Amino acid sequence: MMKCALFPRPGAGIELASIPIPEPKDQEVRIKVYACGVCHTDITVGEGKVDGITYPRVPGHEVAGVIDVVGKNVVGFKKGDRVGVGFYGGKHCGICKDCLNNSWTTCKKIETCGTTYDGGFAEYMVAPQDALAKIPEDLDFKYAGPLMCAGVTVYNSMRNMKMMPGSLIAIHGLGGLGHLAVQYGNKMGMEVAAIGLDRTNEELYKKLGAHHYFTNDEAVEKLTALGGANLIVATAPHPPSIEKLQKALANEGKLLVLTLIDSMTIDTMDLVLKKKSIVGFLTGDPRDMEDTLKFSALTNVKPMIEEYPLEKVKLCMDKDHMAKAKFRNVLIIDKEKK
Ligand SMILES: [Zn+2]
Numbered sequence: 001m002m003k004c005a006l007f008p009r010p011g012a013g014i015e016l017a018s019i020p021i022p023e024p025k026d027q028e029v030r031i032k033v034y035a036c037g038v039c040h041t042d043i044t045v046g047e048g049k050v051d052g053i054t055y056p057r058v059p060g061h062e063v064a065g066v067i068d069v070v071g072k073n074v075v076g077f078k079k080g081d082r083v084g085v086g087f088y089g090g091k092h093c094g095i096c097k098d099c100l101n102n103s104w105t106t107c108k109k110i111e112t113c114g115t116t117y118d119g120g121f122a123e124y125m126v127a128p129q130d131a132l133a134k135i136p137e138d139l140d141f142k143y144a145g146p147l148m149c150a151g152v153t154v155y156n157s158m159r160n161m162k163m164m165p166g167s168l169i170a171i172h173g174l175g176g177l178g179h180l181a182v183q184y185g186n187k188m189g190m191e192v193a194a195i196g197l198d199r200t201n202e203e204l205y206k207k208l209g210a211h212h213y214f215t216n217d218e219a220v221e222k223l224t225a226l227g228g229a230n231l232i233v234a235t236a237p238h239p240p241s242i243e244k245l246q247k248a249l250a251n252e253g254k255l256l257v258l259t260l261i262d263s264m265t266i267d268t269m270d271l272v273l274k275k276k277s278i279v280g281f282l283t284g285d286p287r288d289m290e291d292t293l294k295f296s297a298l299t300n301v302k303p304m305i306e307e308y309p310l311e312k313v314k315l316c317m318d319k320d321h322m323a324k325a326k327f328r329n330v331l332i333i334d335k336e337k338k
């Protein structure tokens with residue numbers, strides 16, 4: 001038996017439990033979990049509002065650990081490998097239009113870790129081999145965990161915007177995604193402006209690599225004075241301030257939306273005449289995750305985290321507590337021995 005935290009039924013909240021240690025099937029591995037980040041999506045899993053989830057369900061999709069059992073027909077992974085699992089949970093079909101287009105994350109057959117199968121709020125978990133990303137030796141599990149969801153979402157979307165070094169990019173919203181976006185922007189060689197509600201986090205963000213710091217109220221004016229932003233990364237779910245920022249884009253600039261908001265207004269005249277675009281992006285597959293981990297280890301990008309034992313899972317899943325965390329809560333399931 002093993003310790004875990006699970007949702008016994010929809011709406012019941014998270015509970016500590018003891019369940020049998022899972023066994024890997026064909027093309028699956030078992031992972032001894034060392035750390036697992038806590039993401040807002042984990043709360044949604046417990047609310048029972050997502051179709052296709054069965055209960056009880058162990059959440060957690062920012063998993064970092066070591067393979068301890070390898071199932072049949074697994075290629076490229078062995079016992080002892082340090083691996084992570086993110087929200088994209090594997091089992092892409094390989095033959096649909098999206099898969100043939102190399103877009104695994106939009107395949108209709110994919111599973112999601114901690115949602116359609118049990119995730120990392122447990123001492124052990126089982127994952128399909130095409131959900132695994134190798135973790136570099138010099139990256140601690142507690143930092144690798146949050147990079148599997150928050151990190152890959154930011155890094156993979158930003159690198160796909162094809163900016164040149166020296167481009168002006170602005171990061172709107174300073175939290176779990178934003179504090180990583182500022183670091184990645186700096187390490188990618190961009191001129192980085194951080195945009196926050198007030199001046200509270202100015203010093204912290206400059207330390208993380210922001211060259212400028214603007215409040216929501218002054219951002220459009222200040223960015224325009226710098227020539228307009230080539231890329232604005234919106235991470236805070238606040239439509240009025242995102243809408244305003246469209247004006248702060250340079251000609252051909254891109255507004256990358258990484259937050260889920262119900263709707264927003266677009267100034268189409270400004271969009272068309274200045275050839276601007278508004279882009280959405282969806283996390284990444286394990287190949288993108290490996291790139292994210294490697295880039296982070298190489299350039300020393302780290303998520304800022306608060307560490308908790310599994311026993312504190314209820315606190316970590318509390319919305320108010322999450323909002324105050326700087327910036328990601330991570331469950332330490334076991335201490336890494338180095
Ligand atoms: Zn997530």
Ligand SMILES: [Zn+2]
Nearest residue numbers: 093096099107
């Ligand atoms: Zn497919």
